[in-house]
Every structure is written in C-alpha cells, then in structure tokens.
Amino acid sequence: MELATQKLVREFNAMTILNVIRENEPISRADIVKITKLAFPTVMRIVDMLINGNLVIETVPAESTVGRRPMLLCMNKDAFYVIGAVIHSNIDIWMLDMQSNVLSKWSELVHPGKDTAEDQLARTAEMINMLIASCGIEKERIAAVSIAHPGTDFLANPRIQTTQFAGWQKPHHIKPLMEEAIGLPVRVENISRAFTYGEIYHGLGRHYKDFLLVRVDSGVSGCNVINSKILEGKHGVSGEFGHTSIDPINGRLCYCGNRGCIESYISKWGIVETLQERLDSTSPLYQALRGSLSLLTFEKAAEATQYDPVVAEVFREAGRLFGHTLVNFVNMLDPNAIILCGDVVTASNDFVKEAERVMRASIFSNKARKVKLLVSPIRDSQRLLGTATAAILDTLAGYLHRENKKKANASD
Numbered sequence: 001m002e003l004a005t006q007k008l009v010r011e012f013n014a015m016t017i018l019n020v021i022r023e024n025e026p027i028s029r030a031d032i033v034k035i036t037k038l039a040f041p042t043v044m045r046i047v048d049m050l051i052n053g054n055l056v057i058e059t060v061p062a063e064s065t066v067g068r069r070p071m072l073l074c075m076n077k078d079a080f081y082v083i084g085a086v087i088h089s090n091i092d093i094w095m096l097d098m099q100s101n102v103l104s105k106w107s108e109l110v111h112p113g114k115d116t117a118e119d120q121l122a123r124t125a126e127m128i129n130m131l132i133a134s135c136g137i138e139k140e141r142i143a144a145v146s147i148a149h150p151g152t153d154f155l156a157n158p159r160i161q162t163t164q165f166a167g168w169q170k171p172h173h174i175k176p177l178m179e180e181a182i183g184l185p186v187r188v189e190n191i192s193r194a195f196t197y198g199e200i201y202h203g204l205g206r207h208y209k210d211f212l213l214v215r216v217d218s219g220v221s222g223c224n225v226i227n228s229k230i231l232e233g234k235h236g237v238s239g240e241f242g243h244t245s246i247d248p249i250n251g252r253l254c255y256c257g258n259r260g261c262i263e264s265y266i267s268k269w270g271i272v273e274t275l276q277e278r279l280d281s282t283s284p285l286y287q288a289l290r291g292s293l294s295l296l297t298f299e300k301a302a303e304a305t306q307y308d309p310v311v312a313e314v315f316r317e318a319g320r321l322f323g324h325t326l327v328n329f330v331n332m333l334d335p336n337a338i339i340l341c342g343d344v345v346t347a348s349n350d351f352v353k354e355a356e357r358v359m360r361a362s363i364f365s366n367k368a369r370k371v372k373l374l375v376s377p378i379r380d381s382q383r384l385l386g387t388a389t390a391a392i393l394d395t396l397a398g399y400l401h402r403e404n405k406k407k408a409n410a411s412d
Contacts, residue, residue, distance in 0.1 A: 011401055013038060014046045018055065018075075018396050022099065026059050026072035047073065055079050055098075055396065075099055080143040080395055083128055083184075084388025087120050087149045088191055089218060093127050095135050096388050098396075100201070104135050121174065125181035139183065143398075146187040146391035147178060148194030187394060189387050192221040192239045195341065196230055198386025203378040204339050212335040213376075214241060216322065217342035220263040224333055242267065244325055262325050266318040268298035268343060274314050275301055284308045302347035312350065319351035323358025330371055331364050337372040345375055 013036075020035050021027055033043050050056040058071045077097040084094045089110055095103045106127050110120060124147065132139060178186045189197075196213045199205040205213075205228065214222035220242030224231045232238055242263030243256055251260020252273070264270045276293045279286040285304040289295050304311040326338060345352060356373045363369045 010046075011397070013042060014049070015393075015397055017043060017046050018050065019393075021050075021056060021073050022075050025074040026061070028070040028072055030070065032073070077101060080392075081137055081141055082143055082388050082391045082395060083131065083145040084391065085124055085128060085145065085147045086191065086194060086387065087124055087147070091120060091124050091127060093124070093131050094388055095131055095137070096392070098392055100389050100392065104131060106131050121177060122181070125178055128182050142184055143395040144185045144187055144391045145178070145182055146189065146194075146387045147174065148189045148191045148387045149174060187387075187391050189390070190237070190239070192223055193230055193232070194387035194390075196223040196225060196239075196386065197390045198378070199339055199341070199376060200225065200228055200230075201386050201389040203376050204337070204374060208337045208339070208372075210335060211337040211339050212329060212333060213339045213341065214326070214329075215342040216266055216340065216344040218268050220267055224335070241325070241329070244328065246321060246324065262321060266322050266344060271301060271314060271318055271344065272296055272298055274318070275311060278310055278314060283310050285311055298343065298347075302343075305348050305350075312348075315348040316350045316354045318344070319348070319354030320358050322351070323355040324362065326355060326359040326373075327362040330359065330368050334365070334368050335371055337374055339374050339376050341376040341378075 016036055017032055017038070020032055024031070024035070029040075029043055029047055032038075032047070033040050036043065047056065051058065054076055056073050057076045059074055061069050061072050075098050077099040079098050081098075081103070082096050084096060086092045087110070091108045091110060093106045095105075097103060108123065108127065115123070128145060132142065174188045175186050178188075192215065195215055196205075199211075199213050205211065205225065209225075209228050211225050212222060213225065214220070221239050222241050223239045243254070243258065243261045245251065245258060245260040246262055246265070247260030248258065249260070252264040252270075253259055254261035254264040265274065275285070275296060279293060279296075281287070281291070285296075285300070285308045286293070288304070289300070301311055301314075305315055329335070329338070340352065352373075352375060359373065360369055363371075
C-alpha cells in the first residue's frame with residue numbers, strides 16, 4: 001500500500017510540473033520550485049525524466065547581464081499529437097500539438113432529421129482519417145482522439161426528430177465503434193463536459209477553480225466544477241440543466257416528453273417557438289418575413305431585438321425565466337461563480353441583465369448573493385478545444401504512469 005501511494009504521489013508531482021511548464025513556458029527549474037512548492041531535488045529529478053522522455057526540452061534564454069543564465073524549459077509540442085472532434089450543429093475536427101496549437105481543422109454541416117446519429121459517427125470517422133492523411137503525420141505519433149457528442153440514451157418523444165438531437169436518444173457504443181473505424185485510442189465526452197473543459201483550460205476557469213458553467217444555445221446544459229474538476233455524477237450524465245421543469249403540468253411540451261423544461265423556453269428553438277406564438281401582422285419582424293413564420297430562425301430573431309419591441313421583450317422574458325432557474329442552482333450548490341456561454345447569452349444583453357436581476361433578488365442566503373455571474377469571453381471554437389486539451393493531459397498522465405511502472409518493475 002505504501003509503495004502504491006508513493007507511485008501515485010510521483011505521478012501527481014510529475015503531472016503538476018508538466019502543467020506548470022505548459023502554462024508558464026519558458027520557465028526555469030527555480031521558478032517551478034517557487035510555483036509548486038516542491039523540493040528542489042524532486043523538481044530536478046522529475047524534469048530530467050521529462051527531458052529524457054522527450055516531453056520537455058531545454059532552451060537557451062535571452063542574454064542576461066548578471067550572473068549565469070539558467071536553462072529554461074518548454075513543452076516539446078511535437079512529442080505527440082491529438083485529434084479533437086465535436087459533433088453538434090457541425091462536425092468539427094482538429095489536429096493539435098501538445099500545446100493545443102491547431103495544426104489543421106475540418107468542418108462539415110450536420111443536417112438534423114436527415115443525418116442519423118450513425119451517419120454522423122461514420123462521417124466523423126471518415127473525416128478524421130482524411131485529416132490524418134492530409135497532415136502527413138504518422139498514425140503512431142497520434143496519441144489519442146477525443147470526441148464530444150450531444151449525449152446518448154435519454155428520454156425522448158417523436159418531437160425530437162425536428163431537433164439536432166434526433167437519433168441520439170438511443171444507446172450508442174461510440175468508443176469501440178470509433179476505435180475500430182479509426183485505429184486509435186478514443187476518448188468520448190458529452191458536449192457539455194467538452195465545453196466545460198474549454199472553459200477550464202482556455203477561459204475563465206484559469207481564474208476560478210470553483211464555478212458553474214451554463215450554456216444556453218440549441219440546448220441548455222452545463223457542469224459543476226470544483227477545484228478545476230468536473231463533477232460528473234454517478235453515471236457520468238450530470239449537467240442536464242435544460243430539463244429542469246418550471247411548469248410540469250401546463251408547460252410547453254419538450255422533445256424529452258416532459259412539460260415545462262426550461263430548455264423549451266430559453267434555448268434557441270424555444271425562443272423561436274415563443275415568437276411564432278406571439279408575432280402578428282403589427283410586428284416589424286413578422287412583416288420582414290412577409291408573414292411566413294416558418295422561415296423564422298434564431299439568427300433573424302436576434303437581429304430583430306434591435307428594431308422589434310415584441311422580440312426584445314421575448315428575450316427579456318426568457319432571461320427572467322432563466323434567472324429563476326439560476327436561483328435554484330445557487331441555493332443548492334452555492335458556487336463561487338456562474339459562467340454563461342452560448343448563442344442566446346451573446347445575442348441579447350437584456351437576456352443576461354434580466355437573468356441576473358431576478359437571480360439576485362431571489363437568492364435565499366445573503367452570503368450566496370456574492371456569487372459572480374460572468375459571460376465567458378472565449379468563442380465556442382476555442383471552448384471546444386477543451387476536449388482535445390483534456391486528451392492531451394490524459395496522454396501525458398498515461399505516459400507518466402507507464403514510466404513509473406517501468407521503474408517499479410526495474411527495481412523489483
């Protein structure tokens with residue numbers, strides 16, 4: 001037991017040092033000691049191991065006028081490569097180096113109701129194989145593929161056929177299917193967690209270790225993050241905030257089959273549906289559409305907030321409903337910060353203002369009212385890189401585990 005504990009400590013220390021180098025490069029050994037608070041001999045030993053393993057390289061610093069120049073450390077960005085893939089309204093594929101630099105990207109539109117989940121997975125595998133071939137990188141140098149998807153095996157009714165989640169309600173064994181099609185190790189993530197990893201590694205999560213991420217877009221979802229770790233729940237399916245009901249008896253029918261889900265009111269499709277119920281011939285947006293409300297899209301609605309008072313009020317009303325939902329989260333979870341993202345959040349300042357006004361007026365604990373409500377500054381394209389960054393860290397952790405195992409076997 002004691003030996004096992006020592007191995008875990010060594011791996012944890014090595015991973016800590018790797019992360020410090022990734023986030024602060026170029027950096028000296030002495031500065032690593034200051035940041036990590038680890039003993040200097042421990043840092044020296046682990047850095048030597050990382051250099052010998054080709055994960056870290058030494059660089060010569062700029063000229064210094066005083067004393068001996070310390071060698072600086074950087075990640076070897078070409079040690080391995082990873083591929084990130086996200087299946088959502090598009091299929092987006094990235095090839096990244098160990099510093100999350102995008103070397104190549106492919107994207108293709110998904111057609112909801114036409115492209116089945118099986119079609120989307122098959123096309124994703126094809127695109128990944130084509131990306132590998134186009135980059136000219138040997139497959140052996142690609143450590144892993146990370147795939148984010150809408151989620152599988154959930155409650156649904158026939159209405160789901162009109163949404164981008166059509167077909168995903170059935171169980172899908174994505175990992176073995178994709179590993180066979182691609183011939184590489186595959187990491188599978190729910191898209192909510194993928195977005196949250198992006199916030200942890202590339203967004204406000206670098207400043208807040210404890211936060212709640214809520215995305216309001218085609219759906220409503222998010223994750224609770226404690227000490228930069230996502231709380232996934234017993235079955236790994238936490239964060240389905242969109243299916244919190246605000247009116248289970250008389251509310252709008254959701255594609256999940258329940259009534260009154262907040263997603264059916266404040267998501268992109270929920271707002272469009274509300275407008276289709278409210279707009280009449282006096283509305284400037286109705287007139288712009290020439291009365292053809294079937295042509296209404298969320299993007300057109302977002303533009304109309306600038307000139308149509310009915311549309312602007314629908315966004316404010318959605319914000320108020322969202323605020324009541326946020327109150328529940330704050331009262332239950334007491335987060336340090338709530339970070340908002342998604343097209344609905346960025347489409348209307350009034351949506352966020354109304355949500356915050358209602359939330360702060362209704363929080364039970366006076367202390368909990370100190371919670372920060374923030375809009376993420378990063379784009380979805382940056383946030384989606386989080387799933388690939390998570391794969392990079394998995395790859396590094398796996399390497400360190402194998403190296404420790406080799407040392408243990410050699411000493412036996």
